[in-house]
Each structure stands twice: as structure tokens, then as C-alpha cells.
């Protein structure tokens with residue numbers, strides 16, 4: 065349903081898409097993806113046709129290592145990259161995690177700005193040069209494809225950054241990425257920076273150069289585009305623009321900018337743009353980061369026309385007010401329909417058409433969920449199936465599980481809820497609570513059942529499709545076990561979706577707390593070794 069003729073783009077005009085949703089994107093507060101969710105996202109990124117997936121930062125936690133390794137083992141097509149500081153332990157971990165990929169890459173970085181060198185790394189420019197040389201040489205001894213990033217390059221002395229990049233190229237780096245780490249540069253300044261780097265390091269002509277822009281001033285896409293016009297042939301970006309602080313360059317925006325205005329600049333990517341909307345939905349679902357309605361390309365209103373004059377124009381001729389076709393970004397591909405009489409085979413075929421290979425027990429569970437929903441909803445569409453499958457992925461990895469709930473709601477009495485939750489040990493616990501409304505009562509009852517206090521930070525309800533019988537999708541973000549975590553739930557009843565979402569957010573908080581404990585133990589052990597961390601693992 066999302067097939068698109070492959071775009072023939074000659075290599076010199078081809079911009080490679082490096083997706084960092086699972087690494088930089090995952091660094092956004094409250095995002096807590098587990099291994100299975102990361103693999104699902106990576107599989108969708110492969111369907112989308114990105115060139116590189118930066119699957120994670122393997123040294124930072126056992127969970128991150130496992131996720132990168134699982135992606136390297138199972139995702140075919142794109143290059144799979146693992147991030148590493150210039151420390152030997154980081155590079156060894158990155159290699160350990162990506163080595164089984166069809167096309168592995170190690171991406172190593174060190175800051176070249178004096179602000180970072182002095183205050184964070186607390187070292188000297190000479191030491192940075194030495195670390196960059198040793199790191200690229202070590203990475204190169206493992207794998208041919210090595211990317212090097214001089215972090216905070218846009219606030220660094222361009223002459224010094226050029227020296228460090230020259231060293232990286234000399235040691236065999238295949239990609240040189242110039243990060244605007246704090247989203248500080250402007251398009252014209254970035255253009256000049258690239259021009260000067262090419263002047264100072266003519267060897268850059270022999271490698272691929274790359275942009276990595278953050279959105280602190282809302283310029284990430286504009287700056288990335290400027291870098292591409294200045295010669296970069298790789299863009300590092302994230303689905304829905306998620307990432308550290310204000311986020312990264314949005315993948316869907318840069319891809320559609322390159323495709324739509326190819327007439328003006330002659331550049332393009334080989335991304336299957338018809339998978340953009342779906343990729344955006346999957347990332348929204350798993351991360352809990354909801355896309356604003358007016359978001360370019362994938363927002364709910366990106367192709368909606370409100371003014372009468374615009375509606376009139378579009379009805380007469382679509383191109384009067386639309387520069388892109390909604391079908392080209394996959395926003396109108398909801399045609400697949402199943403009903404309550406559809407059998408297991410029909411469901412399996414439909415899932416395969418959507419790109420999901422669900423077999424055995426997972427297929428039985430999906431079928432059970434499908435039947436429950438088909439009983440309440442006349443037509444089950446592609447969007448519903450996508451939501452069911454994502455929900456199942458989340459369920460499979462949840463630590464707590466919602467068993468049942470009862471709720472009494474009335475405008476004359478305080479709502480009251482009773483819930484049963486299965487604990488990680490398998491024991492079933494029950495809790496009761498009143499609340500301001502039925503949702504609040506359910507959340508209170510869950511807290512009582514699991515005996516954990518949580519602070520609710522965000523609660524969002526949306527409909528998966530249009531119509532009164534649509535599936536409701538709820539996202540909850542809360543703070544529990546000392547950690548911000550989100551969870552999602554899907555059901556025809558929004559109270560049930562809310563309860564599922566809350567229980568999953570709690571599970572994720574619990575998982576995150578376990579991971580953090582493991583990280584603290586590892587960091588404590590590592591403090592004794594001299595060459596560990598002069599900079600913390602936040603990139």
C-alpha cells in the first residue's frame with residue numbers, strides 16, 4: 065500500500081538520510097523505549113528507506129547495548145551505527161553492539177569548542193587531537209565505515225576544528241559530521257563554516273560530509289538545508305524532530321524539502337516518502353511525544369484547508385493551495401478494511417501488507433485483540449491494526465499488567481474506582497480510590513494497588529481514526545521511582561485505554577529505575593579507572 069517507484073538519484077546529487085531517532089531522539093525527557101520497541105521503530109525506518117540508523121549509544125547502559133545489538137542482528141538494508149565517545153571502552157562497546165550488522169558503522173565524537181574543552185572535558189586542544197586520532201584509528205581497526213563528529217563545532221574555532229577533522233580523515237574516517245550541538249548557528253554562518261572547512265581540509269572532498277543540527281532557535285531544518293547546499297551529503301535527523309532539548313532536524317521536513325524543491329537545487333534522497341506518516345505515528349506511539357496538529361508534513365492539519373477560498377481552490381484544482389500531495393507522505397493510505405467476520409488468515413495477510421510479520425502466539429494474541437475491537441467497531445482499518453500491533457509490542461514488555469477495573473461515575477457522587485494489577489512477580493494486587501473524575505479515580509486506585517506514588521505530568525487522548533466508534537489512544541507521562549516515563553494504551557473505551565497507559569508508564573518508570581541502578585553500579589566501577597569519563601555520557 066505504500067509502494068513508491070524507487071527514486072533514481074545519481075550519487076553526486078543524493079543526500080543520505082541518517083536517522084538518529086533511537087539515539088539523539090531517545091535522549092528526550094520521558095522517552096523510555098525498550099528493546100522490542102526500538103527494534104519495531106528500526107524496522108519501520110528500514111521500510112522508510114533511510115540510509116543509516118543510529119541505533120543507540122551502547123556504552124551508556126546494558127539496555128542500550130542490547131537494543132543496538134538486536135537491531136544490528138535483525139534489521140537489513142540501512143547501515144547500523146553505534147555512538148561512542150573517543151574512549152576505548154566506548155568504541156569497544158559500540159563495536160560489540162554493531163558488529164553483526166549487515167553494514168556496521170562506528171560513530172565517534174569529541175568536542176572541539178573551547179567552552180567544552182575547558183569546562184566539560186577539562187583538557188587541552190592537543191589532547192583532543194590525540195584522542196580523535198586514537199579513537200578513529202581504533203574504530204577503523206574494527207570496521208571500515210567510521211564517522212567522526214567534532215561536537216559543538218559551530219561554536220568552535222573553525223581552524224582548530226579543521227585540524228581535528230584532517231586528523232580524522234587521515235586515520236580513515238569515511239564520514240565527517242559537523243554538529244550544531246546547541247542549535248546556535250544560522251544558515252548563512254553554517255554555509256561559511258563549511259566553505260572554510262573545505263578550504264582548510266581539501267581531503268574532505270574524498271569523504272562524505274554531514275550535518276547534525278539542533279532546533280533551539282527553530283533553525284534545525286534551515287541550517288541542515290544550508291549545510292547540504294554547501295556540500296554535505298548526509299543529514300542527521302529524527303522522526304518528528306525529537307531529540308535533546310528542542311530536538312533535532314525533523315526527518316520528514318528535510319526529506320520533503322529535498323523532494324519537493326528538487327527542481328530548484330537538484331538534490332534528493334531515496335526515501336520512500338509514502339512511509340513518512342506511518343513512521344511518524346509509530347514514533348509518536350512508542351515515545352509518547354505527540355505531534356502538534358500544524359506540524360509540517362505529518363501534522364493532522366498539514367493538508368487541511370479551513371478558509372472557504374482555499375477550500376474552493378483545492379476543490380477546483382488541488383495544486384492551487386497544496387505544494388505536496390498527501391498521498392506522497394502516506395496520509396491517505398487507510399484503505400485496508402477488515403470486519404468482524406474476517407478470519408485469522410485475513411488478519412495475517414493484512415498485517416503482512418502493513419509490513420508486520422506476526423506469527424504463532426503473537427498472531428493469536430493479535431487476533432484476540434482484533435476480534436474484541438471488531439465486535440465494537442464496524443470496520444477495522446489499517447490505522448487500527450497499526451495501533452493494535454504497537455499496543456501488543458508494549459504489552460509484551462510491560463512489568464505491571466492491568467487485570468481488570470470497575471469504575472462508578474456520576475455527577476451526583478464522587479467517582480470511585482477499583483482496579484487489579486499483576487505485579488512483576490505475578491502476584492495480583494487490588495486498589496481502590498475516589499477521584500475528581502473517573503480517570504483520576506482509576507489512576508488513584510492503580511497507585512494504591514502498586515503502592516507507589518506518582519506525579520502525573522501529562523495526559524493526552526486522541527482518536528486513532530475518525531468516527532464515533534474510533535479507537536481511543538491515551539498517552540500518560542508521569543514521574544515515579546524517581547524517573548519520568550511515558551506509557552500508551554489503546555482501546556475502544558478511553559477509560560480502559562487510560563488505565564492501560566498509566567500501568568505501562570509505571571512499568572517503564574520501574575524499568576528505567578532498574579537501568580539507572582545498573583548504570584550507577586557500572587559508573588562507580590568505572591570511576592576507579594583513570595581514563596573514564598571526563599565528560600558525562602550526554603551528547
Ligand code: KIV
Nearest residue numbers: 173213215243245603
Ligand atoms: O549534538 C551533537 O553534537 C551530537 C553528537 C554526538 C553528534 O549529538
Ligand code: ZN
Nearest residue numbers: 088245308603
Ligand atoms: Zn545531537
